[in-house]
Amino acid sequence: MSIRVLMFGWEFPPHIAGGLGTACYGLTKGLASQGVRVLFVMPKAGGDEDQSAVRIINASDVEMMASWTEWEKYKENVRFMEVGSNLVPYMSPDLFEKTVSETVEGKRASGKISYGNKFQFSGKYGANLMEEVGRYAMVAGTIAAREQFDVIHAHDWLTYMAGIVAKKVSGKPLVIHVHATEFDRSGEHVNQEVYDIERKGMEEADRVITVSNWTRNIVINRYGIAPEKVVTVHNAVDFKNSEDTAEERGVKEKVVTFLGRITFQKGPEYFIEAAHKVLKRYPGVRFVMAGSGDMLAQSIRRVAQLKMATHFHFTGFLKGDDVQKMFRYSDVYVMPSVSEPFGISPLEAMRSGVPSIISKQSGVAEVLKHSIKVDYWDVDALADAIYGLLSYPALAKVVGESGFEEVNNLKWENAAIKIKKVYEDLFV
Amino acid sequence: MKKTLCFYFQVHHPVMLRKYRFFDIGKRHDYFDDYVNASTIKRVVNHCLPMNDLLLELIRRYEGKFKVAFSISGMALEQLELHAPQAIDSFKRLADTGCAEFLAETYPHSLASLSDTDEFENQVRHHMKKMKELFGQTPVVLRNSSLIYSDQIGERVAEMGFRGMLTDGAKHVLGWKSPNFLYTNAINPKLKLLLKNSRLSDDIAMRFSDKSWNEWPLTADKYADWLSDSAKESEIVNLFMNYETFGEYQTAESGIFDFMRYLPEAVFSRGDFEFLTPGEVIKKHQPVAPLHVPYPISWVDEERDITSWLGNELQTEAFEELYKVQEKVKRSDDEALKRDYERLQASDHFYYMRTKLFSDNEFRRYTSPYDSPYEAFINYMNVLSDFILRVEESDRKRDEKPETRKTKKR
Missing domain, CATH: 3.20.110.20 (7-stranded beta/alpha barrel)
Known part of the structure; x- marks a missing residue:
């Protein structure tokens, strides 16, 4: 008999802000190929999601039940979820559009929810995130009471509350899937509320899946979760939708690229310092920092200070085809992340045949062999690796070609097989 | 007997x-x-x-x-x-x-x-x-x-x-x-x-x-x-x-x-x-x-061949660059240069650049001091780049010696 999974996510392609939606998509498709049936719940579905592998429930369409006692238990928690200042996993707050209906919000505040009410979710990340997380959990309870399933699977902290409520309502086992932790997002300046939700989710879960051993260690050491409960399933990557077209280059120099959010987690400052060292010795190169984030202004200032602005360029936030274009434009891709639970972007670069340099403090370093790995703080090693790839053509060729081959062999099916095993172990 | x-x-x-x-x-x-x-x-x-x-x-x-x-x-x-x-x-x-x-x-x-x-x-x-x-x-x-x-x-x-x-x-x-x-x-x-x-x-x-x-x-x-x-x-x-x-x-x-x-x-x-x-x-x-041994053999690996040292493009590139300067090193009378040249030729440097066993985790006694063959290559090539500069410098100096100049004029 095939396993039925009630899965809680926050986003799903095409409406994505970060890697979580892409991972959920690949993973559900992989599970479908293993005969696992997935019911995917998300806060706000656009209706244009690819439902070939999953059935998607739009939480905004779910009507609340009148007599939901679980809500009483959880409204205390929900009420305390105030808006935090750095709860911005992917996007800047100005991108957040408030679409929450004031009337529904008013009813929630007074605890008067009657049959037939619906919540409106924005499904985005921003100022009212905590309230949405709480309301999402309420809706989850309703869905859990209504649907038939064998196991609950919740992705990242935004959905952990939903997962916990669904478990309480249904009595089915809960698997939570850690794509990132608060320590990756904020370093040591963790938001206590987020941390508490994360730890609660991990404690309530019957199994915790982490996307890397790097993350697994954080879950065990920083959240105090029993190691035997935590299983690593590395992410994969699905390239079916990307096409290869040769890109005309406007500059004759080689291009070294950083592409990602310009935030503490991604280590942009190490890229800048390494660029400075390389340029002193190898003038025929340009550095590009693609992306945006709260460290952008400071990064631009630093580049100016080092007097290399004619060879160091900022593109701002890139979307859609421009991302692929940027990869094809590049000779070297660098991901100097300080703490990266997995890190899908080097795989995309490698898919374009671009040799990559990745930090050892990333989950993807555990699965990639054909990539140069450095400690994020070791600017000398990073500069040396960049110089090596620029100066020694044989190296760029071998790393590029072997990496291309390697990345095409990372399959979601393999991840799905491991996840299915996690489910099956719960039924024994 | x-x-x-x-x-x-x-x-x-x-x-x-x-x-x-x-x-x-x-x-x-x-x-x-x-x-x-x-x-x-x-x-x-x-x-x-x-x-x-x-x-x-x-x-x-x-x-x-x-x-x-x-x-x-x-x-x-x-x-x-x-x-x-x-x-x-x-x-x-x-x-x-x-x-x-x-x-x-x-x-x-x-x-x-x-x-x-x-x-x-x-x-x-x-x-x-x-x-x-x-x-x-x-x-x-x-x-x-x-x-x-x-x-x-x-x-x-x-x-x-x-x-x-x-x-x-x-x-x-x-x-x-x-x-x-x-x-x-x-x-x-x-x-x-x-x-x-x-x-x-x-x-x-x-x-x-x-x-x-x-x-x-x-x-x-x-x-x-x-x-x-x-x-x-x-x-x-x-x-x-x-x-x-x-x-x-x-x-x-x-x-x-x-x-x-x-x-x-x-x-x-x-x-x-x-x-x-x-x-x-x-x-x-x-x-x-x-x-009859038309192609080189060795005592290394199942294959008993030389692909552990010269099996990928990194290794052949390093090897070619290394032997391109052989004549010039030989002509030099700089003892330190000659000594370094021999040391850089140790087969081990090439062994560390091998990529062929990347896929299996079979027991290897011969461990590399480098995290990956790529780092081994970068380090070696950086050294070799400097070494080649020294060779060129030494060769230029030798050419400037009076007796050599005379020979050239003829």
């Missing part, structure tokens, strides 16, 4: 490179990690001295009937002289017994035999000079780095005056033939070939302490029985192994020293075999056939 048992041990340690960044190019010319090299060689010596002592004890006990052969690379010797002179003295004592033969090889344990320069011949002569100097022996048998051999290499070796050479009894070369006989080079039959018996060598070198091996534990008596069994259809059993087998790969706790201590007695009591050195083997035995 008694069958022959021939023990040969390889001793080699490269001079390891330090972490050499691209900003060092043109500025620093100290390429080697003195601290790591000193500590490595001291650790190695702790294992090798007890084995030397044991061999000396056995040679004395059996009054010349127990014999062994060594090849010690110039790199290893230099480092021993510097950091552990007591080990040199110990090897000298073995040489003085007359029961330890020292073979010729390339001084830096290089891949020069695979280049079309005369570097190979130069390095072998350099090594022979060192053998004469330290051990008072002039080798007649040569052992190339990691037993690398081909018809062409054998022909070169024969032309240099050697009468014997060691290589691997690779299955893809031997086919149905047995490694337990003497063969000759396919081009010049004057050069005789001793082939490693892989199974019996690796029973000691690789499997001795492996508890999952169905023959574990291996005793000297059991091993001597196997030798007797093989004696019926063989003339020579060549047991070739790395000297680090004793004390390092197979630890003292595994009982390897006790095994070796009783092996000669077990062998003598069965009466089939006598111990000889390679130089004696080629005098005593008649070759049975020429051995």
Whole structure:
């Protein structure tokens, strides 16, 4: 008999802000190929999601039940979820559009929810995130009471509350899937509320899946979760939708690229310092920092200070085809992340045949062999690796070609097989 | 006539490179990690001295009937002289017994035999000079780095005056033939070939302490029985192994020293075999056939080929760049330059760049100091880039000398 999974996510392609939606998509498709049936719940579905592998429930369409006692238990928690200042996993707050209906919000505040009410979710990340997380959990309870399933699977902290409520309502086992932790997002300046939700989710879960051993260690050491409960399933990557077209280059120099959010987690400052060292010795190169984030202004200032602005360029936030274009434009891709639970972007670069340099403090370093790995703080090693790839053509060729081959062999099916095993172990 | 048992041990340690960044190019010319090299060689010596002592004890006990052969690379010797002179003295004592033969090889344990320069011949002569100097022996048998051999290499070796050479009894070369006989080079039959018996060598070198091996534990008596069994259809059993087998790969706790201590007695009591050195083997035995080896073989990996050193584009690139400057280095009278050139040729530097075993996690004894072959390549190429700058500089200076200028004008 095939396993039925009630899965809680926050986003799903095409409406994505970060890697979580892409991972959920690949993973559900992989599970479908293993005969696992997935019911995917998300806060706000656009209706244009690819439902070939999953059935998607739009939480905004779910009507609340009148007599939901679980809500009483959880409204205390929900009420305390105030808006935090750095709860911005992917996007800047100005991108957040408030679409929450004031009337529904008013009813929630007074605890008067009657049959037939619906919540409106924005499904985005921003100022009212905590309230949405709480309301999402309420809706989850309703869905859990209504649907038939064998196991609950919740992705990242935004959905952990939903997962916990669904478990309480249904009595089915809960698997939570850690794509990132608060320590990756904020370093040591963790938001206590987020941390508490994360730890609660991990404690309530019957199994915790982490996307890397790097993350697994954080879950065990920083959240105090029993190691035997935590299983690593590395992410994969699905390239079916990307096409290869040769890109005309406007500059004759080689291009070294950083592409990602310009935030503490991604280590942009190490890229800048390494660029400075390389340029002193190898003038025929340009550095590009693609992306945006709260460290952008400071990064631009630093580049100016080092007097290399004619060879160091900022593109701002890139979307859609421009991302692929940027990869094809590049000779070297660098991901100097300080703490990266997995890190899908080097795989995309490698898919374009671009040799990559990745930090050892990333989950993807555990699965990639054909990539140069450095400690994020070791600017000398990073500069040396960049110089090596620029100066020694044989190296760029071998790393590029072997990496291309390697990345095409990372399959979601393999991840799905491991996840299915996690489910099956719960039924024994 | 008694069958022959021939023990040969390889001793080699490269001079390891330090972490050499691209900003060092043109500025620093100290390429080697003195601290790591000193500590490595001291650790190695702790294992090798007890084995030397044991061999000396056995040679004395059996009054010349127990014999062994060594090849010690110039790199290893230099480092021993510097950091552990007591080990040199110990090897000298073995040489003085007359029961330890020292073979010729390339001084830096290089891949020069695979280049079309005369570097190979130069390095072998350099090594022979060192053998004469330290051990008072002039080798007649040569052992190339990691037993690398081909018809062409054998022909070169024969032309240099050697009468014997060691290589691997690779299955893809031997086919149905047995490694337990003497063969000759396919081009010049004057050069005789001793082939490693892989199974019996690796029973000691690789499997001795492996508890999952169905023959574990291996005793000297059991091993001597196997030798007797093989004696019926063989003339020579060549047991070739790395000297680090004793004390390092197979630890003292595994009982390897006790095994070796009783092996000669077990062998003598069965009466089939006598111990000889390679130089004696080629005098005593008649070759049975020429051995055709059109492509280079070695004693490394299942494939027994050279792809561990020259199997990818990184390795071939580094190799080509290294040998492009050979003529210029040879012309130079800068001793430091020549010394560095030899050190940079150690095959180990190329081995660290190998990518071919990336996919399997099979047990590897030979560990790399680098996290990946890519880092090994970058580091090596940074060093080589600086080295090439020095070579060009030295060559330019030489051209500026008055007498050279005169020659040019004519």
